[in-house]
Amino acid sequence: MEDINEICSSCQKDMNNILKQFKNDIIRIRLGSQSLLSFLEKIKIKYYDDFVDLIKIANISILDNMNLTIRPWDKSLISIIDKAIIDSNLGLMPTNKGEYIHIKIPIMTEEGRKHLIKKIKTETEQSKILIRVIRKKYNQMIKKKINLSQDILKKGEHHIQKITNNYIQKINEIFILKEQEILQI
Template identity: 30%
Template structure:
């Protein structure tokens, strides 16, 4: 069976990479509280590790405070421990089934560290986009070599792949620049 080539399929894969980058950056702590900050936290609940959002509701009552409403009151201790051990530098306060998580001010050094982490995430996304581009170009070369596609058609599609790649990389740059500005904002 002959393989087919689709620029749209490559574009979709690149957009998924960018969406993944946005999710990763959403978990980075900035000066403002965000419910997505606690998404990577997993809780030892009922004999297994579960995402925090499967045992509690996270809300943002104030700009520098998260509120975690635990559904099963007996899980409050485990949720508190999971947040403390998450590596996010947070110090939760438990009040019954509600856990308040104040967000401390970020100092300049911590802001720079977070900015570097954001740039690492962006570089990983750029590499993923380049891999997708390489896959597309390899398929074009194979189709041309096998005589399924003419040289001119392959070149034209190759140019489209390059344009889609350039667009994706510039979108990644814009996303990380916006996140960096948010991190550095005092």
């Protein structure tokens, strides 16, 4: 029975890792300036024959939910930063104000929100598939234990199914909360 408990514990750890990754992926998806901040910070800018993250050479400020400013410490980088933002394919049109760059974030349309929900739904389904793959892997591990009686084998499989159902339910709950957040106007 100890073998079954170890297998179930390992199964739960693996599924928990999938849940954590799913949460991280979903949390990053937000509307407005706060959501773009994490993407902008990682844009690579050519600076003295090296590529560095934008956050390391400029101050990024959130003015409100739909406006950002980027103030580089070296003003000669403004045009380079401007071009890098356009090349990043984030759908942003920066405005060079001389001293800083202003970015106005377009208001998301109903169609854009639906597209975002589709994307999240796809990630949700992929996470559920990964959970089921883990379930299959650990069920096969239980079946390979030769010295187990049929009753213990069935209990182990039942326990792994309960763990699987629990994690799929958690994934569904996260999806529903995110869907409500996106549809809220």
